[in-house]
Amino acid sequence: MDNVDVVVVGAGLAGLSAARSLVANGRTVAVLEARDRVAGRTFGGALANGVPVELGGQWVGPTQDAVLELIDELGLETFRTYDDGDSLTVYDGAVVRYADDTFGLPMESAVEVGRLWEEITTLAETVLTSAPWETTDADYLDRRTLDEWLRTNTSDTLALRLFRVLVPALFSAETPELSLLHFLFYVKSGTSLESLVTTTGGAQESRVVGGTHRISERMAEDLGDRVRLRTVVRDIRADTDGVVVGFAGGEIHGKHVIVAVPQTLAGRIRYTPPLPAARDALTQQIPAGSVIKFHVAYPTPFWREEGLNGFVLSLDDEFNVTLDNSPADGSCGVIVGFLEGAHARRAAELSADERRDRIVGNLVTYFGARAAGPTEVIEQDWTAEEFTRGCYGGRLGAGVWTQYGRVLAAPVGRIHWAGAETSDVWNGYMDGAIRSGRRAAVEILAGED
Amino acid sequence: MDNVDVVVVGAGLAGLSAARSLVANGRTVAVLEARDRVAGRTFGGALANGVPVELGGQWVGPTQDAVLELIDELGLETFRTYDDGDSLTVYDGAVVRYADDTFGLPMESAVEVGRLWEEITTLAETVLTSAPWETTDADYLDRRTLDEWLRTNTSDTLALRLFRVLVPALFSAETPELSLLHFLFYVKSGTSLESLVTTTGGAQESRVVGGTHRISERMAEDLGDRVRLRTVVRDIRADTDGVVVGFAGGEIHGKHVIVAVPQTLAGRIRYTPPLPAARDALTQQIPAGSVIKFHVAYPTPFWREEGLNGFVLSLDDEFNVTLDNSPADGSCGVIVGFLEGAHARRAAELSADERRDRIVGNLVTYFGARAAGPTEVIEQDWTAEEFTRGCYGGRLGAGVWTQYGRVLAAPVGRIHWAGAETSDVWNGYMDGAIRSGRRAAVEILAGED
CATH class of the missing domain: 1.10.405.10 (Guanine Nucleotide Dissociation Inhibitor, domain 1)
Structure with a gap:
């Protein structure tokens, strides 16, 4: 059985940030990731012409200092979201x-x-x-x-x-x-x-060259074989001395564990002893949102010729939020847009072709006949992802904050919680995820025995 | 590897009723139960003097024909809840x-x-x-x-x-x-x-002699070694031919599986292939209620002497619903009452002694000084039960029925769903649980290939 100081469950921004902090402080870690890739709710895709597009979280903006500084530290660069017109x-x-x-x-x-x-x-x-x-x-x-x-x-x-x-x-x-x-x-x-x-001056101001998943990938490169892919954690046994984290075919021992997956997935791990009632009840009540993200590619960002910035809000249509997501050099045109909430739930019942026809039809309403002929449509349904089960993040319905909020980020013995939903700064965002991972690392470093 | 026609997950009233129907129709079944006992949210306890008390669901009443007929069929008897005064x-x-x-x-x-x-x-x-x-x-x-x-x-x-x-x-x-x-x-x-x-004429009209858990126990006796205790199901693999249900140390094959556990627990099983997005989202959004049930025993049902039936609603106090739960012969006095919802959540932070002092203090307010000296107080916190995680049942918050209701009881291929929350008659009650199990059995019998 392997032994490390801290086992981290989940190699998204929260888990990797926690691991990075711990390693920087001389601790041994193992990061267990269910998927065959790191980066969680950020995910790199590409158009047929090779232009990278983000299938998950993609924008950063002012006051998101944790993610902005990390991008810089990792040698990555940002560029401005197109916002003219x-x-x-x-x-x-x-x-x-x-x-x-x-x-x-x-x-x-x-x-x-x-x-x-x-x-x-x-x-x-x-x-x-x-x-x-x-x-x-x-x-x-x-x-x-x-x-x-x-x-x-x-x-x-x-x-x-x-x-x-x-x-x-x-x-x-x-x-x-x-x-x-x-x-x-x-x-x-x-x-x-x-x-x-807001785009310029707000949360959609900038994008990362090559895609936001590169933040996680660079952290994972630094962590090397501390990150173990295709490792689906199914149970955590904890006592006063340490923790044992079990997965199909093995287990690993740590002094502490940081669970850095969405709350609704954290609740599916079996804990021994069972978690306190309030903690369990909380994970029953932070459902993830429903979203299908689309990239619609065109030979050129033709809407710019008409003085449009690509930002649309439609009160009539299902595909009702779009932005210009073309590459920095404008070498092709890309509209990014979302089916969200009830729209995503209804659209999930359709075939991919039906969804494509509907959203392209909406784009024709917004941008005219030239929108009818995309070169490519890429969709990503986050509710269908077994190891995410919804985006952008978990939400708290009526009564949950006052009944259970105090246990959201509170450690249970040697079990610590991270993830964008546990941050009080930029909750639900990449920036919040990074902060949450660092906070969990600090909990351990500060209280270590 | 074992082979049966139908694997049933959960040996509560729903799962056992499903199994009973299937066996009656000549099918082979295996019922996998995580606990070392059957009966789920019904659970038999006893006072120090041997008087049985129900630590979980306990009352039956008119129009609950499924449970009333089953009680009769199993040779059990009922008696009226004390309701005079x-x-x-x-x-x-x-x-x-x-x-x-x-x-x-x-x-x-x-x-x-x-x-x-x-x-x-x-x-x-x-x-x-x-x-x-x-x-x-x-x-x-x-x-x-x-x-x-x-x-x-x-x-x-x-x-x-x-x-x-x-x-x-x-x-x-x-x-x-x-x-x-x-x-x-x-x-x-x-x-x-x-x-x-209502008590007389309503859902609290009658009790089962010996306790409601005997309904499940008698069904389990009939099923014999088809019921396997201490078997925590952790994954279900399904394809067009059948299902494989996995647990620590083994697995069992069936043509169909009926998942007959509370929704919030059904969502913790790993399914391969992953469940459709809507089904997974639903199980993220049916949290169980919070309740701690108390039996407070006295030498006699002294409140009866004062013409009281034991039923109290308090708008002031935490222990705010009580009923007379004395045995049929009145050989001792028992008040049953509940800390529910927010009261249960707050009380869970206290010690058992503090909880006892508070509820006995409330009873003194209701019934006078004689209530100060119980011979015994038994509590059962259903939110702390790993294999229930809340009672009385799961609830649907704003938006859930309209967004996801249609998938609540709909089979996913060879996976069928039962449990009190899936019944449209006496939803959340023992009667509904029994009906749901039978409905799942009928789905399989009617569509069998």
């Missing part, structure tokens, strides 16, 4: 161009969106991100779904529809599926709602 | 006796409770229990939590507090944690709200 909003059959902060809505609805936006900003400021359950009005905020708050705070149909598109764009979940407290926590953890939804 | 409601420091349908509330609040009750009854009638997602107003009803509906439909504080006690008494969960649609579905599946909360 007008955006489009589609509603009631109209395709509206805009370049201001109206989202292209009629003035009355734009003002109402602005008012709600301000209220969200004010409410989000009240949240204690390090302990959301201790927020002054935690019970009030957690008892309500985001959908209830929106419905009871506006009677403007277009404003409501806009938020019901923006929210799935952030969570791959619908507004009734998260508590108001969770939404506000998430907004504040990512600086502000504006920061979350 | 007045009930008590506690609020704002007052302990109020009543014998009518006012719940002991002041007239204004009692009328308001009656009005809400009628509205719930009317709404519940609209639900299509066989397919709740096809209910006429499904989207409206599923977008709202029960808590939102209650808050927006009454401004009577006592009425609201009463429902916030009644609902955890049914679900071991709080009103924000279930959708209005799920609540209405559940009510209709159990006939009516009145039926669910």
Whole structure:
């Protein structure tokens, strides 16, 4: 049986960051990864012409210092997301161009969106991100779904529809599926709602040359044979002396274990002794979002010729959030877009050809007839991935933060928890994942016996 | 490797009922049970004086024909729950006796409770229990939590507090944690709200002599060595020809498998090929309730002397639902009561002695000083049970029925699903569990190849 200081379960950004911190501090580690690749919810793909595209998480932006510094440290480079020109909003059959902060809505609805936006900003400021359950009005905020708050705070149909598109764009979940407290926590953890939804100056500002999966790959290269692929962890036995992590055909001993997989997967490992009731109940209640990501490639980014930046929000259509994802040199055109939440759930019942026809049909609505002839469509359904089971991340519905939030990142003896959902800064993002891994490493280094 | 027609995972009422039906139709079965006992969420205990008490599900009542007929078929007997005398409601420091349908509330609040009750009854009638997602107003009803509906439909504080006690008494969960649609579905599946909360004439009408676990034990006796205890299933491999069910140290082959464990546990088994996305997402979103069940024993059922039936609802206290659970001959007194939902979650952080002191303190409030000296207190925390992980059952929060309800009981190839949560009649009850097992057996018998 192998022996290391720390066993890490999962070779995504959280697990690899934890392992990197521990190795830098002289500890021995083994990182056990179920897949035949590292990088978790980041995943490198490529068009037929060789242009790399990200099948998972792809953008980084200001205040995401952990990921930005790591990119630099690993010798990787970033480039700006294309963001020149007008955006489009589609509603009631109209395709509206805009370049201001109206989202292209009629003035009355734009003002109402602005008012709600301000209220969200004010409410989000009240949240204690390090302990959301201790927020002054935690019970009030957690008892309500985001959908209830929106419905009871506006009677403007277009404003409501806009938020019901923006929210799935952030969570791959619908507004009734998260508590108001969770939404506000998430907004504040990512600086502000504006920061979350903005390209230049926000969370979609930059991309990594070659793809974000290279961050994990470079860390894994440094870790060498400490990373073991195709190793599906199925049980963790822990006592006061250490842990034994079991997988098909073997087991490995450590002083500590860091479980760095999505909560819903962490709950599927068998723990001996069984986890405390609250911890188990928590993992029953952080379901992952539903998203199918599409890259639609064209010979050129033709929308740019018409002064469009490729950003679309449609209140009418299923394929309702798109951005320009062309390579930095503009050598071909790529639109990236998403089926999220209920749209993803319905689309999963269709064939790949039916999905392709629908999303291309939506793009024709947005960008005209030239959108009808893509050279290639690549789709990635994250809900179908056995070792992810949904993206962008786990969400907390009504009541969960106040009932169980305190156990989300709290170690259980020698078992530590990491993953983007356990971070109070950029929760759910690559940056949060890296921070969570480092935090778990610090727990061990600080308390080591 | 063993070979049977059908492998059943879980030897609770659902799994054993499925196996019983299959054997009666000439099929070979193996029932794999993780625990060292059968009966799942029913569990036999006993007081020091030998009087049997049920540590899990315990009552049966009219219209629960499946369980009532099975009890009879197995040669078991029932007796009436003690229900003579007045009930008590506690609020704002007052302990109020009543014998009518006012719940002991002041007239204004009692009328308001009656009005809400009628509205719930009317709404519940609209639900299509066989397919709740096809209910006429499904989207409206599923977008709202029960808590939102209650808050927006009454401004009577006592009425609201009463429902916030009644609902955890049914679900071991709080009103924000279930959708209005799920609540209405559940009510209709159990006939009516009145039926669910009533002793004589309702779901708490009768008990089984010796305890409800005897239903499972008698079925297991008939099945003999087809039932294998201490067998923790960890993976199911299925193809077009059959299934292979794996556990530590072995595996067994079948033409079909029936997974008859709570949804949240069904999701922890590894399936090859991986389950469809919707099925996996569903099991991420049916968390079990939180309940700690107490039996408090006294030399005599002294409350009867004062004309009380032992039924208490407290709007003030944590131990807020109790009933008379004395043996049929009244040879000693037993109060059964529950810490449910948020109360159970908080109480789980305390020591057993602290919990005991608190609940006995509450009983002194309800029944006077004689309640201070129990001869014995037995507690059973269902959230701590590794192979149950919560009772009374799984609940569906806002959005889940409409997004995923259609896959709740739908077979995935040769994998069939049973358990009380998959029944459209008496969902969540012993009766529903039995019906679900029989339904899964019929699926196999009807479609067998």
